[in-house]
Amino acid sequence: MDVTVTINDTEYERDVEPRKLLIHFIRDDLDLTGSHIGCDTGNCGACSILLDGVLVKSCMLLAVQANGAQIETVEGLADEGALTKLQQSFSDHHALQCGYCTPGMLMSATALLRSNPHPSDDEIKKALQGNICRCTGYWNIFEAVKAAAE
């Protein structure tokens, strides 16, 4: 099936098998490998992206369901290599170690800060509860998001 999506302001048109997951379409077909896969059950959030402004786990959608959508992935956050405040804050607060969950974390936190620029500690935790990190224990991630919101 023909699928047209716009990802980080670039339009892509591809012939896609109907059963292909959106995350595999983004990673394998379009070579945007920043979004990751950490599970096969929708639990880990490493594939989180913004689809028409809404935070979604891209392993929980088929590529064909994204036809016509505007998508944002981690590759679209920085502007010509200039990190966003949130990305810089992740580095400053050592909110990443292996960096595998980081793209999904950043997208979840970006969605949070857009809808709620000054979240409480509890709101930060709730916003990140769909993203698993096995390296940091989350504490530094909470600090990074909090600092980026200030």
Add this chain to the structure above:
Amino acid sequence: MSGTTIAPERVEVQVEKGWAGQSVPRKEDKRLVQGEGVFVDDIKRHGMGYIFFVRSPYAHAHITSIDVSKAETIKGVYGTLTGEEVAAVTDPFFQIAGAPGGNIQDFALAVGKVRYVGEAVVAVVAETRELARDASELVEVEYEPLPALVDARAALQKDAPLLHEEAGANLMWQGVYEWGDLDAAFAEADRVVKIDELHFHRFNSTPLETDGALVEYNRGTGQWTIHTNNQFPGFAAIMMGPAMKCGLDKLRFVTQDIGGGFGNKITSHPQLVVCCLLARKLNRPVQWTEWRTDFHMSMSHGNERWFHETEVAVKADGTLLGFRTKALDDAGAWLRYEPLGGVIWAQVTPGMYRWRHVRVDFTQVATNKAPVSPNRGYSRLQHLWFTERVIDIVAHELGLDPVEIRKKNYVRADEMPYETPNGCVYDSGDYAAMLDIALELIGWDGMDARREEAKSRGKLLGAGIGSTLDSGTNNFGQSRLINPELQFSGNNEVATVKLDIFGEIVVTLGTTPQGQGHETTAAQIVADILKCSVDDVHVRAGHDSYWNSHAGFSGTYASQFAVTGLSAVKGATEMLRAEIFKLAGAVFGGVPAEALELADGGIRIKESPDAFLPFMACGAIINANNAGLPEDLGVTLNCRYVYRPPFEVPDVERKFGNLTLTYAAQIHAAVVEIDPETGVYYLVDYAAVDDCGNRINPQIVEGQVMGATAQALGAAIHETFEYDEDGNLLTPNFYDYHVPHALDMPPLHTGYLESPSPFTPLGTKGMGEGGGAGIHAVCAAIQDATGKIVTDSHNPYQRVWELLQ
């Protein structure tokens, strides 16, 4: 030095103080926060095929037939590989064990029989991931089911199902360790505390990135290039080369970014062999990315262990004299790194305590469950959990305070370096001082009032301590205590540092970091020696055996980079510095080294600083403008250094010797609040205090402390690989295997002490594993809150509820 932090903060780097010891921002971060890391599944090749494994639905069964013909007829399916083909072209993997475990025949795919649910039976390769998975369903495998052995305690019974006929029984390895004088200790004891059974459960660290590889075969040279996230290529190579009947020069390992490892990515060599065979057979690059469910079912579970018939000799005042126990270790279906777990625990034989009389009768058996392999804190955390349980159970039985019994029995600061009963040397530390920091962070003195307050709300509040060691930098000679025939000993790591043609300082490491920030800490060491900025130091990302910067034990595992890796970096950089002095001396016309100094990215004459040779000129002269240099100059500006820690081969007869070079320590303290109606409990306060000697980058160290804490808390409360009686894994994904989420995290206080190691070039100690201190602390806190003895390392809410009935 000691201190505490409540929330980590970015500290401004003060260059004049030198780079080491400061929280320098990580070089790795810029690519990782932009999604520009290169993880193994990100790598693609033209015409590559995707591998999917057909796996056993039975825990134990004969394979009576395999038919791949239907799958192979599908358009887009490139081919298959069966166990029979593997057995025809490879030898069984080398076994670390002698007989009986050493007799087993382990191939990369199941041959003739399957021994656990999820064991790989056939590999299918196709044009897309989806097609490979679909085609695998057309592979017809007939099985003749056999009874399954799930409980290790039944493994040695006469009627137990037999996994490996070649071994004759399910016993894989057995050894008796005894040091001191047990009879005298028990005769001297005022009390003998007996504990029938303690159980350490099966779990692992579940790195978020699963295992994977992209393998290319070069027909012309007969060489494989293996892009992989295996975290110990040195070990993979010595397993794979003999099995594949090729020299190690034919196996090129390449990694860049690895999405967590924690030991779980050490034993992927069977799957890598399958990839290699398929790349050759199909004459195309093949790619394998493990699905999460496959990882849970088949990879790298941590060692499950029982401790039976434990007896503890103790004086009335709480002085611990010694203990004896029978350890029973469940290796799962194959010995992929085992039976090394049968000796690794002995690195920390007495835990942190001064008892001198110890007997451990260690037995390892095979069961119809996934094979175990190293998992953060490997084999030591089981033993340290045991010693901590013993301490708290003894305290409970004798009515002693858990703080006092620890302080009375901890190895003391003035006894360091301290030789343990089995010849290990604890290098430095002050455990009692660390405990004081932890108790203060958690508000231990006010705990009685908090207990009362909780009681008034109908809740049970309790506090517990977990003391633990993170032994690092293995002496691989310990493997001889398992099998005296083995020819391994010592350890090594490599770094190269060079000055390139435009003055670039380029560093290569033998390690395979998975988030530990090696690029950053290596640059800190180099910058201090060459008096330049960390920004001027280019550390190559990842590992490539083409770089010639690796040795037999290269990799990232077992808490050692700050010792082995950074000592290699230091050694190579000092060689380079000496060469720069030699070169400059010659260029300046015979100026002696004493008259020269490094400054501002170059070298100059102290007395006349205008005579300055920038690194760029040094690199250019040697690499591209070297006519006229003295013949005997002996300068290449490309220096390779192998760090070899000072070890002796252990005494095999006495099972005696120093098994690791450094002993980082952790003291954790936890406060739990339990609802007695339901058993549901929460961690309401938590402190983690760490001492890993000199900290090259405190922020990275603290990150490791936090991560190890989170994994321990997950294991203590939620995470378990549990099997039903037929050998089906009940927790094969992140729904059933609940790892901690953002909302699960307790408030955390961290603290530190810095006791430099006298045995390492930088005063550092390997760290990052944390020895499961959180598991110990949670068990102790539950025991304190309920007044009931805790005998299992895994305490989900229902178990706590049962404890209270």
